[in-house]
Amino acid sequence: MDRRLFLASTLCAGLLPDTAWAAKTDTPLKKLAADKGVRYGTSTGTHALFGDPGYAAIVAQQAGMLVSEYQGKRAQLQPAPDRYDFAALDSIVAYAQRHGMAMRGHTLCWYSTNPPWLDAQMKSDLALPAKQKLLTDFVSTVAGRYRGRIAEWDVVNEPIEPGDGWPLGMRTRNNIWAVLTERYIDMAFHTARAADPSAALFLNEYGIEAATPWNERKRHALLLLLGRLKQRGVPIDGLGIQAHLRPYKDKFDQQVFATFLKQVTDMGLRISITEMDFSDRGGSNDPQQRDIDMAAAATAFLDVALDNPATRTVMSWGVTDRYSWLTSRFASDPWPKGGVARALPYDVNLKPKPLRTAIAQAFIDAAPRPRWRRGAA
Numbered sequence: 344m345d346r347r348l349f350l351a352s353t354l355c356a357g358l359l360p361d362t363a364w365a366a367k368t369d370t371p372l373k374k375l376a377a378d379k380g381v382r383y384g385t386s387t388g389t390h391a392l393f394g395d396p397g398y399a400a401i402v403a404q405q406a407g408m409l410v411s412e413y414q415g416k417r418a419q420l421q422p423a424p425d426r427y428d429f430a431a432l433d434s435i436v437a438y439a440q441r442h443g444m445a446m447r448g449h450t451l452c453w454y455s456t457n458p459p460w461l462d463a464q465m466k467s468d469l470a471l472p473a474k475q476k477l478l479t480d481f482v483s484t485v486a487g488r489y490r491g492r493i494a495e496w497d498v499v500n501e502p503i504e505p506g507d508g509w510p511l512g513m514r515t516r517n518n519i520w521a522v523l524t525e526r527y528i529d530m531a532f533h534t535a536r537a538a539d540p541s542a543a544l545f546l547n548e549y550g551i552e553a554a555t556p557w558n559e560r561k562r563h564a565l566l567l568l569l570g571r572l573k574q575r576g577v578p579i580d581g582l583g584i585q586a587h588l589r590p591y592k593d594k595f596d597q598q599v600f601a602t603f604l605k606q607v608t609d610m611g612l613r614i615s616i617t618e619m620d621f622s623d624r625g626g627s628n629d630p631q632q633r634d635i636d637m638a639a640a641a642t643a644f645l646d647v648a649l650d651n652p653a654t655r656t657v658m659s660w661g662v663t664d665r666y667s668w669l670t671s672r673f674a675s676d677p678w679p680k681g682g683v684a685r686a687l688p689y690d691v692n693l694k695p696k697p698l699r700t701a702i703a704q705a706f707i708d709a710a711p712r713p714r715w716r717r718g719a720a
């Protein structure tokens with residue numbers, strides 16, 4: 344266990360004086376990150392942001408960037424072919440602007456959470472150009488609406504799925520692929536670049552962080568895809584690494600992850616950690632021990648992520664266990680009845696956890712990086 348891991352776990356166990364660290368690590372996470380040229384932020388939703396003042400105070404204090412957790416997806420934004428509903432996303436973007444926060448956009452093109460009418464039209468006998476417009480019209484409408492107000496877009500979300508059986512590991516069992524093939528990715532990125540040249544454009548993926556055979560298969564397919572996109576001149580600026588981590592289930596190897604990050608940044612791409620949370624399922628019955636373990640996992644992960652100078656954004660997928668998707672009924676692996684995930688920096692009572700200390704310390708330990716300019720990753 345390296346020095347930081349040891350310190351993180353002993354501090355979190357209350358074994359070390361919380362003097363200097365408490366002072367430094369009480370500094371807002373957005374400040375600790377910004378001091379090193381990194382943005383720290385969180386996903387959010389209007390229900391909590393405008394309905395829970397205690398939660399909103401933590402977001403305002405800690406986050407330098409916001410992303411809509413679910414109200415920026417096509418099912419919410421375009422409930423009918425001729426109707427857009429931007430009210431919720433507009434209110435989050437306005438809140439971010441009022442609080443001097445940057446915004447991530449999530450997401451312009453995803454196989455999931457599309458309105459039923461879109462699937463129907465993709466499967467209809469519409470001509471191919473009309474179906475291509477179904478994609479490009481949405482991307483240009485949404486990216487154009489927020490032109491200059493979104494620092495980073497997840498243009499395409501989760502395009503990799505080796506389980507779909509496609510030789511190159513692409514996610515193919517969906518209507519977008521069935522009609523547009525892999526070129527849907529090219530179309531989405533080119534359209535987004537034209538609609539908002541100021542935004543950094545990302546491809547966002549999960550299950551690429553751990554030292555497991557499945558994550559290795561996804562990393563391999565993803566690196567091949569990124570190589571094809573670069574070769575085709577697709578205007579992609581960065582890779583979004585979701586980082587929905589499961590420390591008790593998936594082995595994490597710092598060297599494996601560091602090597603992967605370098606393979607990505609050697610292509611001239613930057614890195615954003617886009618949906619970071621640490622699922623404590625499978626741990627001991629002692630929540631305090633689970634908190635210490637999650638903090639140690641965060642140290643191990645963020646030390647590597649931030650050691651790469653092309654990592655410029657770290658977003659947690661929520662800031663408090665009070666609103667973690669892992670506990671919600673929308674989780675892919677729902678929590679046992681009544682269980683609450685302890686996956687985020689603040690607990691359900693909005694108190695800081697060892698995980699927050701570990702995130703703070705990772706920013707304190709990180710080397711500063713220059714501001715990002717397109718072309719120089």
Ligand code: G3I
Pocket residue numbers: 388390412413416456500549585618668671673675
């Ligand atoms: O708030 C409404 C509620 O008013 C309504 O009664 C209820 C009925 O369906 O829906 C509620 O909204 C739900 C929302 O979460 C808020 O909880 C949506 O239905 C539900 O679809 C939505 O799930 C989100 C999911 O993406 C699909 O959009 C999760 O919150 C969100 O955490 C999850 O995030 C994804 C990323 O986009 C991509 N990476 C994986 C990540 C986790 O699955």
